[in-house]
Amino acid sequence: MRYPAGHREHSRERIIEAAAGLFRSRGITNTGIDAVMSAVGLTAGGFYAHFKSKQHLIGEVVKKAFADGQARLHCTDEDRRAWMETVLRRYVSRSHRDHPDQGCPMVTMLSELPHAHEVVQPIIKEELEKYADLFEKRLGEAPEGAPTARQRALGTIALMVGAVSVARMLRGSKLSDEVLTAARAVGASLVQPEKGES
Template sequence: MRYPTGHRQRSRDRIIEAAASLFRSRGISNTGIDAVMASVGLTAGGFYAHFKSKQDLIGEVVRKAFAEGEGRLTCNEEDDRAWLETVLRRYMSRSHRDHPDEGCPMTTLLTELPHVHDVVQPIVVEQVSSYAELLEKRLAKGASNARQRALAIIALMVGAVALARVLRGSKLSDEILMAARTVGVSLADR
């Protein structure tokens, strides 16, 4: 049977999209190829026409998730402090906390990514380095410790959302998000 032009790529994109959602909501280790393929109406046997292995798929999912998450790190604020406040408010938000299937892969897959280290680490290093450079440029100009502050802000962002998810439904969850935003902004002034 002959398929229309672009069918293979559309199928691949659907598989990546489904896996991204399933990995974030269920976890990588709790999601098999059968489940991913069934969620897009395909058989597990067809998986290998698109990917060499589950690790190959995981790499694609992480790359896609970071690309989608870049929207949380961009805004049109000219003022550096206002820009940082907006970025922190978007990232460390109830919405991001409550929708792990749509959020940053670091906050949902943090404990699982070391198990697929060889595939994922280069992607994570590239993305975290890129985010650090962006933050570093927007922090107080000329500060000697801007790189350290940028890295601390990234760690604060990821950790706060991950912890807030564990505590979701409690007052403490919201308090953690608010406290982390406040501390993150204060790091811009040092």
């Protein structure tokens, strides 16, 4: 049977999309190839026409999830603090907390990614470096003796990921909302003022 042009690429994207949702909601370990392929109406036997292994699929899912997450980091604000406040509102939010199936992979797959295969680890490092570079540019140079822009960039990412993780653990309580509010306030305080601002 002949398929139309682009069919294979389209099927591959559907598999990645389905796996992304399943990995976030069920976990990587608890989601087998059968479940992923069934979610897109294909047989498990067809999996290897698209990916060498489950680990290669995980790598593609991580890439896609980070790319999707970049949308939360883009806004039109030129002002450093306004940019950071917008990013924090989007990421450290009730919506992100309450919808793990649509969230950042660093939060949803946090416990499993440290044990990821050697195929996946370099992808995680590369994607995290992109986030760090973006934050470093936006946070501004610090006065002498203060943490560097690089340190504050990595610290802010850790703060954001940790805040959403803890808020999820406490979901349904007042403390969960307080964690989100506190993290947004601390994150915004790490931005160095623009020249001419006090």
